[in-house]
Each structure stands twice: as structure tokens, then as C-alpha cells.
Amino acid sequence: MSRFKLSCMQVIAIAKNTYKEAIRSKIFYVLMAFAIAMLGFAVILSFLTIGSQKRVILDLGLAGISFFSVMTSIFVGIGLIYLEIEKKTIYNVLSKPLPRASFIVGRYFGLMAVLGINLIAMLIILSIALLFFKGFTPMIFYAGLFIYLELAVITAIAIFFSSIASPVLSAICTLAFYLIGHTSSTFPEMLVPLLHNDIQKKIALFFFHILPDLSILNVSNLITYNIPIAPGFTIRGIIYAVLFSTLLIFAGCLFFKKRDLV
Amino acid sequence: MTKDAILVKNLKKHFKGHLSIGRIEALKGVNLEVKEGGIYGFIGPNGAGKTTTLKIITGLIFPDEGEVQIFGKPHTDYIIRKDIGFLPESPYFYDYLTGEELVKFFGSLFGIQKKELNERTKYLLDLVGLKGKEKIPLRKYSKGMLQRVGLAQALINDAKLLILDEPMSGLDPIGRREIRDLILKLKEEGKTIFFSSHILADAEMICDEVAIIVKGKIVQKGRLEELLAKDVQFYDISFKGIETPPELKDKVVVAFEGYSMIRLKDEDEVDKALATLINKGGKIMSLMPHKTSLEEIFLSSIEEKKNE
Numbered sequence: 064m065s066r067f068k069l070s071c072m073q074v075i076a077i078a079k080n081t082y083k084e085a086i087r088s089k090i091f092y093v094l095m096a097f098a099i100a101m102l103g104f105a106v107i108l109s110f111l112t113i114g115s116q117k118r119v120i121l122d123l124g125l126a127g128i129s130f131f132s133v134m135t136s137i138f139v140g141i142g143l144i145y146l147e148i149e150k151k152t153i154y155n156v157l158s159k160p161l162p163r164a165s166f167i168v169g170r171y172f173g174l175m176a177v178l179g180i181n182l183i184a185m186l187i188i189l190s191i192a193l194l195f196f197k198g199f200t201p202m203i204f205y206a207g208l209f210i211y212l213e214l215a216v217i218t219a220i221a222i223f224f225s226s227i228a229s230p231v232l233s234a235i236c237t238l239a240f241y242l243i244g245h246t247s248s249t250f251p252e253m254l255v256p257l258l259h260n261d262i263q264k265k266i267a268l269f270f271f272h273i274l275p276d277l278s279i280l281n282v283s284n285l286i287t288y289n290i291p292i293a294p295g296f297t298i299r300g301i302i303y304a305v306l307f308s309t310l311l312i313f314a315g316c317l318f319f320k321k322r323d324l325v
Numbered sequence: 326m327t328k329d330a331i332l333v334k335n336l337k338k339h340f341k342g343h344l345s346i347g348r349i350e351a352l353k354g355v356n357l358e359v360k361e362g363g364i365y366g367f368i369g370p371n372g373a374g375k376t377t378t379l380k381i382i383t384g385l386i387f388p389d390e391g392e393v394q395i396f397g398k399p400h401t402d403y404i405i406r407k408d409i410g411f412l413p414e415s416p417y418f419y420d421y422l423t424g425e426e427l428v429k430f431f432g433s434l435f436g437i438q439k440k441e442l443n444e445r446t447k448y449l450l451d452l453v454g455l456k457g458k459e460k461i462p463l464r465k466y467s468k469g470m471l472q473r474v475g476l477a478q479a480l481i482n483d484a485k486l487l488i489l490d491e492p493m494s495g496l497d498p499i500g501r502r503e504i505r506d507l508i509l510k511l512k513e514e515g516k517t518i519f520f521s522s523h524i525l526a527d528a529e530m531i532c533d534e535v536a537i538i539v540k541g542k543i544v545q546k547g548r549l550e551e552l553l554a555k556d557v558q559f560y561d562i563s564f565k566g567i568e569t570p571p572e573l574k575d576k577v578v579v580a581f582e583g584y585s586m587i588r589l590k591d592e593d594e595v596d597k598a599l600a601t602l603i604n605k606g607g608k609i610m611s612l613m614p615h616k617t618s619l620e621e622i623f624l625s626s627i628e629e630k631k632n633e
């Protein structure tokens with residue numbers, strides 16, 4: 064068997080195991096229950112608003128799904144590597160013939176599978192609610208794709224921190240990353256005018272450009288307000304998410320490679 | 326020339342102390358040659374550096390200095406671990422898996438195909454005495470059961486070399502015996518077994534070769550029978566029916582209600598003493614050669630190290 068084929072088998076085995084771990088753990092169900100409660104809340108709230116009931120459900124529903132998926136991604140993701148070391152379960156995995164990178168990649172794909180299934184389940188529930196109020200649009204699945212792309216990035220960030228830091232620190236860093244990612248697109252407008260000379264402005268703009276920009280992956284607004292989606296938007300989002308996550312996972316693997324597992 | 330299954334050269338490793346203060350020299354230049362075939366015991370008191378050595382061999386931590394070869398190849402290439410079955414110290418496993426799922430999971434990391442994996446898993450769980458417990462999640466296993474499932478997963482790839490960290494820990498006397506028998510069986514199959522332990526009786530019973538590590542240094546190593554024969558042995562003779570003859574008076578260890586026991590250092594003395602005693606009409610009750618036990622070697626090694 065070639066090394067490549069062996070590695071693929073190992074990544075699949077680890078991903079499957081990660082999946083089992085998640086669906087057999089409590090935190091997963093707790094977050095799922097919250098998400099469903101949020102949908103219920105959206106429906107109740109929609110009765111109280113004067114405007115379009117459909118829009119409130121769609122809006123709050125997508126926001127809720129996105130929020131709870133991100134929370135699952137962060138709170139499961141930060142433990143993905145660290146807890147394995149903490150609980151010493153990693154010893155037995157890494158003493159097998161597998162490169163450490165396979166472990167990280169397998170863990171990543173496993174959590175992405177969990178998040179994917181989780182997301183589809185929540186979208187189906189949202190669809191049912193919307194069908195009930197005659198407000199269903201297939202665009203929610205398009206929004207789902209973008210939520211998933213965002214999750215790919217967030218999970219990569221969480222796993223990156225998890226391979227170098229403790230869960231608490233990882234959680235803080237990942238959340239900070241998430242917040243910066245969602246607001247960074249407004250930084251140039253807000254902050255650059257405050258600077259006085261051109262060089263400062265150029266430097267500031269350069270830094271803003273290397274910050275993560277998750278607004279690229281945000282379509283919920285476009286959908287709720289029925290704004291037409293520009294051609295190339297989808298491809299741009301996919302490329303951005305894939306590149307960003309690959310880079311982060313690669314960096315995580317590099318740090319993890321030489322680490323003493325004590 | 327036959328290759329060593331494990332060759333460890335001048336291994337050094339330090340750890341940072343608590344809160345990164347201070348420096349613990351866990352290994353101070355360890356050398357080991359584990360020949361192919363046979364059982365090699367790696368003995369040492371708590372904190373001597375056994376687990377540290379095994380973790381370096383299996384690639385979990387990196388040495389400061391020194392090198393390791395497995396069947397003649399550097400251990401830095403992960404693929405050589407295909408030939409190793411490893412049981413970590415007090416096995417920590419995914420407790421949400423069942424015994425069967427766990428063994429299969431580790432099997433799949435070796436690229437074992439499904440059909441073979443199913444058969445082998447069943448066979449091994451049976452072999453380690455977990456028949457009927459396959460479908461129970463590990464969180465409900467007892468310590469001894471965990472140790473057994475740990476052994477089963479270490480055997481899943483049918484490796485030529487088995488590295489076991491404290492394989493007998495957590496087991497009751499019957500369990501220990503079963504594991505000893507299993508290790509002997511594996512040896513018969515031509516495998517090399519390298520295991521760490523501080524239970525000397527176990528090691529003494531099954532090892533062909535041992536190395537004793539104390540405070541990060543190997544203090545004794547070699548074939549077990551040579552180590553045991555090296556130190557001076559003595560003989561105890563007990564007899565009754567006569568007073569101890571004057572020439573043997575200074576050898577008496579106990580004298581009690583007509584029984585006496587004398588202790589002699591070498592064989593010639595024993596022959597002479599026996600002749601004397603029988604001549605005088607004494608009745609020999611027993612003649613006990615006293616061999617140095619591994620425990621005594623072990624304790625004296627630690628004692629020497631302390632005085633250094």
C-alpha cells in the first residue's frame with residue numbers, strides 16, 4: 064500500500080471517529096436544542112411584529128442557524144486537538160504509523176462532517192417553518208452553503224489554536240478572530256479618515272487587507288432583502304474559504320509536528 | 326549480522342519542571358540493544374525514565390540528543406511504526422467507543438482492510454479475554470478490562486515488535502498470569518517483546534534479557550541468567566540430631582529446638598560440611614541453594630546509585 068493511500072485511509076478513520084465522538088457527546092445536543100429553540104423564538108416573535116412575518120422568520124432563522132453553528136464549531140473545535148492531549152488519548156493514535164498532519168486533517172474533516180449534517184438538519188427545520196408561513200425560498204440553501212464556508216474558516220482557526228494553546232486561550236482567540244472577521248470590512252471606512260498622512264493610510268490599508276474578512280461569506284442580508292447576487296460571488300467565496308482554511312491547517316500542522324506530547 | 330529490533334544510542338531528554346521552573350533530567354544517555362526474538366524487560370523504579378524512553382521510541386516526544394533505530398532504520402520515519410505494536414502506560418482510550426470499535430479504529434490506522442479487520446478484532450478480543458464484552462462502551466470497562474483492550478489493539482497489526490509500557494499493571498494475579506502466558510506465546514511466534522515494568526517477579530519469570538534503569542541511567546543490563554549468576558550465591562543447610570560441630574559454629578544462622586541451619590558461601594564448603602554432619606550422625610533436613618533474585622540486583626543497583 065502506498066503511503067498516500069494509507070494516509071487517506073487514516074484521515075477517513077480519524078474523521079469518522081471524530082464524527083462519532085461529537086454525536087455521542089452532550090455539547091452537540093445542547094447546541095442543537097438551542098438552535099431549535101431559537102427557531103421557535105423566531106416564529107413567536109414573528110407574530111408580534113407588524114411587518115412581514117415571513118421575513119422575520121427567515122432573518123432570525125438564518126441568523127440563529129449561523130450563530131449556533133459557529134458556536135458548535137468554536138467550542139468543539141478548540142478541544143479537538145487539545146483535549147486529546149489532555150486526556151492522553153492521542154498517545155495511542157500517534158504511536159501508529161501516521162504523520163501528525165493526518166491527525167489534524169482527519170479531526171478537521173470529522174468536525175466539518177458533523178457541522179454539515181447539523182446545518183442540513185437545521186435548514187430542513189427552517190424550511191418546514193417557512194413552508195408553513197408560505198415564505199419558503201430555496202435561497203436558504205444557498206445561504207446555507209455560505210454559512211458552511213464560514214464554518215470551514217472558523218473551524219480551521221479553532222483547530223489551529225487548539226494545536227498550540229489551551230482551550231480557554233483558543234476560545235478567546237477564535238472568537239476575536241470571528242469578530243474581527245465580521246467587522247474588518249468596515250475598518251477602512253471608519254478608521255482611515257482618522258489618519259493624517261498618506262503613508263499611514265497606506266500602511267493601515269495593507270493591514271486591513273490581511274485581516275480575515277468574513278463579510279465575503281455573508282449572504283444572509285442579500286437573501287432577506289432580495290438583493291441580486293453578483294456573478295462570481297459564489298466562486299470568490301469558495302476560493303477565499305478554501306485558501307484561508309488550508310493555510311491555517313497547514314500552519315497548525317507545522318506547529319504540531321515538532322511538539323512533545325507530554 | 327542480525328539487526329537489532331530496537332537500538333537506542335545515547336538518549337538524553339530533559340523536561341521543564343513545574344511552572345517551567347527548574348530542569349528535570351529524565352534520561353541521561355540511555356543505551357539499549359534489543360535483539361530480534363525474545364523478551365526484553367525494561368526495569369526501573371517509579372520515575373526512572375521508562376515511559377520517557379518508550380515515548381521517544383514510538384515518536385511521541387523528541388529526544389534532546391541520541392538516536393533510535395527500529396530494525397536498522399531510523400525511527401524518525403513514521404512508516405516504521407507499521408512494525409510496532411504499542412501499549413501505552415495506563416491506556417487512555419476513547420471512552421465513547423465500544424471495545425470492538427476501538428480495536429477496529431486502531432486497525433484502520435494501519436490500513437487493514439475491512440474483512441481482515443473484523444476477523445482479527447474478534448480473534449484478539451477473544452484472546453485477551455474480553456469475549457462477550459465487545460459491545461460495551463469503554464467508559465464502563467474496569468481498569469483490568471481497559472488494560473486488556475489495550476493489549477488487543479497493540480496486537481492488531483500483527484507486529485514483529487511489541488512495545489508494552491507496564492502491561493501487567495491494573496491486573497489481578499490471574500490476569501497477570503494470563504498476560505505472562507500471552508507474552509510467552511507471542512515470543513514462540515517469533516515476535517520481539519520489549520516491556521517496561523517495576524514488578525520484578527513478572528519480569529524474572531519471563532524475560533530473556535533485562536536492563537535496569539535508575540534515575541535516567543542504565544545501571545545493569547544483560548541476559549537474565551547471567552545477571553542472576555553473576556553475584557555470589559550461598560547455600561543453607563538445615564539439620565537435626567546433633568550439636569553443631571565446632572568448626573561450623575560461626576556459620577550458624579538459627580538454632581532452634583534441636584534444629585540448626587548453617588549458611589555457606591561456596592560449593593566445596595558445602596561438600597565438606599555435609600560429610601562432617603553425616604559422619605557425626607546428624608540428619609540433613611534440607612539443602613537450599615540461594616540464588617540472587619532480580620529483586621536483590623534491583624535493590625542493590627538503586628542503593629549504589631543513591632551513594633553516587
Ligand SMILES: Nc1ncnc2c1ncn2[C@@H]1O[C@H](COP(=O)(O)OP(=O)(O)OP(=O)(O)O)[C@@H](O)[C@H]1O
Nearest residue numbers: 325340341349351370371372373374375376377378
Ligand atoms: N511531562 C513531563 N514534565 C515534566 N517532567 C516529566 C514529564 N514526564 C516525565 N517527567 C519526569 O521524568 C522522569 C521520568 O518519568 P517517566 O514517566 O519516564 O518514569 P517511569 O520510569 O515511566 O516511571 P513509572 O514507573 O512511575 O511509570 C520523572 O522524574 C518525571 O517526573
Ligand SMILES: [Mg+2]
Nearest residue numbers: 375376377414
Ligand atoms: Mg512509566
